[in-house]
Structure formats: structure tokens, C-alpha cells
Amino acid sequence: MPAEPPAVGAAAAHVRATLDGVFATVARVRDATARCLADVHATGRAPVRADLAALRPLLLARLGPLVCGLGFIAAPQLLADAAWYMEWWLAGPGGRPSQLLRDLNPESSALYDYTRWEWFTGPESGAERTVCGPYVDYLCSDEYVLTLSAPVHVAGTFAGVAAADVYARTFENEVxxxxxxxxxxxxxxxxxxxxxxxxxxxxxxxxxxxxxxxxxxxxxxxxxxxxxxxx
Structure with missing residues (x-):
């Protein structure tokens, strides 16, 4: 069997390093979210949407050039004032970030059921790092993306998912x-x-x-x- 060209190992390492960098950002969001939720629980009340606004400085600082979307997706019934919720921010045109706002009312026929996607079900089922895609992201950008995600736990209980989106074309250009x-x-x-x-x-x-x-x-x-x- 011929020896493997050195470029093969180098390319595999580069792919891993590229996504490891994104996962490092996801880990920061995971840890910050877990701390935020734990602090709220320590006061004796359930978290609400406004509590997650504390994540925004971190999310906005970590958008781009590789990460085009970033945030926390709550497990259903986690929050006292919303059955479903996403604290999700996008890198908009010209680098101006914008918050993703979608119909997450469980009684609505237009509900975006994020719990069925692999980037949610993977972490929910115990995977520490999930790579989903490429797929067309009709929710955010109508472009092909990769979503990298990790579970958020509070006191041993699954609270939701920290995740980042990367445009497929950006990933291709990188590797x-x-x-x-x-x-x-x-x-x-x-x-x-x-x-x-x-x-x-x-x-x-x-x-x-x-x-x-x-x-x-x-x-x-x-x-x-x-x-x-x-x-």
C-alpha cells in the first residue's frame, strides 16, 4: 500500500482546527449560559427571556468572520415567560448584528419546531459536540450552513443548546x-x-x-x- 501523502494528514488537521475554533466559541456560550441560568436559579425563581439578554455582549463580540450566527436555544418549558425561546444573533450586512425573531408560540401553526433538528437532538441525547449540515437554513439566511452545537446543563439537567452557524461557502473557502x-x-x-x-x-x-x-x-x-x- 503506498504511503499516505503528507498533505492528507495536514488537510485533515486543518479541517479539525477550523471547526475546533468554532467549537471554542460554542463552549464559551455554553459556559456563560450555564452560569447565567444557575445564578437565576440561586435566587429561587425560574429564568425568563430577559435574563438571557446578559449573553448578548458575548454573542455580538463572537460573530464573524467565520461565525455567521450564534446563540442559545432553550429547551421547551425552560423559561417562565416563554414555552420556546432562542437568544440568537446574526451577522448582518456590513457586519451589523441583528436578533433572529421567529414565531415560537407552540399554539401557532407557524411554529418553528427546532427540537427536531439534529443540532438540537444531538446535544439533547448526550453528544458533547454535534456538526449538522450542510443544509439550507430557511429560518435565518436561506443559504447553506453548518451548525455546530453543544449541550447546556444546569445542575445536571439539560437546559438547551449553545450553537453557532457557519456559511458552507465560508467553510469551503477556509479548507x-x-x-x-x-x-x-x-x-x-x-x-x-x-x-x-x-x-x-x-x-x-x-x-x-x-x-x-x-x-x-x-x-x-x-x-x-x-x-x-x-x-
Missing amino acids: VPALREIPAPAFVVNAPGRVMASNTASWPPGAVYRENPAYSARPCGDLSLSLVTAG
Whole structure:
């Protein structure tokens, strides 16, 4: 078996480092949210939406250039004044942030049920780090995004999810130069096999890869992603 080109390991490490940086931001939001909720519970009352406004300086400071959306998504019934709630901020045009405001009334036919998405169900079921996508984010941007998320726990109880969005095109721009150093077709896939970034038109982003003896897959660290190369 021929030796693996050094560029393969370097590219896998670069993919991991890129997303590790985003997960570091998610971890800061997770920890700040847990502290905020714990402080409220220590006063003997249930948290309300206004309590989560304390997160905004952190969220606004951490938006861009890689992170296009950031925030906390509450578990249903966590807050006393809202059955469902998202403290979510977007990097708007010209870098001006804006808060995402959507119909989260559980009695409404237009309810955005975020509890069914992988970025929520993964952390809820115990995953410490979840990478979801690429998928079209009809809620926020109508663009292809990746969502990276982690669970928030307070006193051992699941309270919701800290998460960050990354435009798929931004992720591609970040990792494709490293993929181009590999002297063979190469692409990054998520756990279901969806191509996230590629150095070849034969495997464009969004294509679905299934195990093939002509290709080999290398994990990108402990992420649920793999670098697939021909040969």
C-alpha cells in the first residue's frame, strides 16, 4: 500500500482546527449560559427571556468572520415567560448584528419546531459536540450552513443548546486550499456522507458519498467528519 501523502494528514488537521475554533466559541456560550441560568436559579425563581439578554455582549463580540450566527436555544418549558425561546444573533450586512425573531408560540401553526433538528437532538441525547449540515437554513439566511452545537446543563439537567452557524461557502473557502495540496481527488464528508468541501468537480458540495473501495477515508480528529481521498 503506498504511503499516505503528507498533505492528507495536514488537510485533515486543518479541517479539525477550523471547526475546533468554532467549537471554542460554542463552549464559551455554553459556559456563560450555564452560569447565567444557575445564578437565576440561586435566587429561587425560574429564568425568563430577559435574563438571557446578559449573553448578548458575548454573542455580538463572537460573530464573524467565520461565525455567521450564534446563540442559545432553550429547551421547551425552560423559561417562565416563554414555552420556546432562542437568544440568537446574526451577522448582518456590513457586519451589523441583528436578533433572529421567529414565531415560537407552540399554539401557532407557524411554529418553528427546532427540537427536531439534529443540532438540537444531538446535544439533547448526550453528544458533547454535534456538526449538522450542510443544509439550507430557511429560518435565518436561506443559504447553506453548518451548525455546530453543544449541550447546556444546569445542575445536571439539560437546559438547551449553545450553537453557532457557519456559511458552507465560508467553510469551503477556509479548507479548500488545504485540499488542493493533496495530489488526488479529495473531499470532506459528514457522518451521513454528505460532501462539505472538495478539490474536485466530480464530488461537489452536497453530493452524497457511499463507501467505495477506490477511496479511503480518514477521520478529522474526534469530529464526525472524514477526509476521503482517491487511491
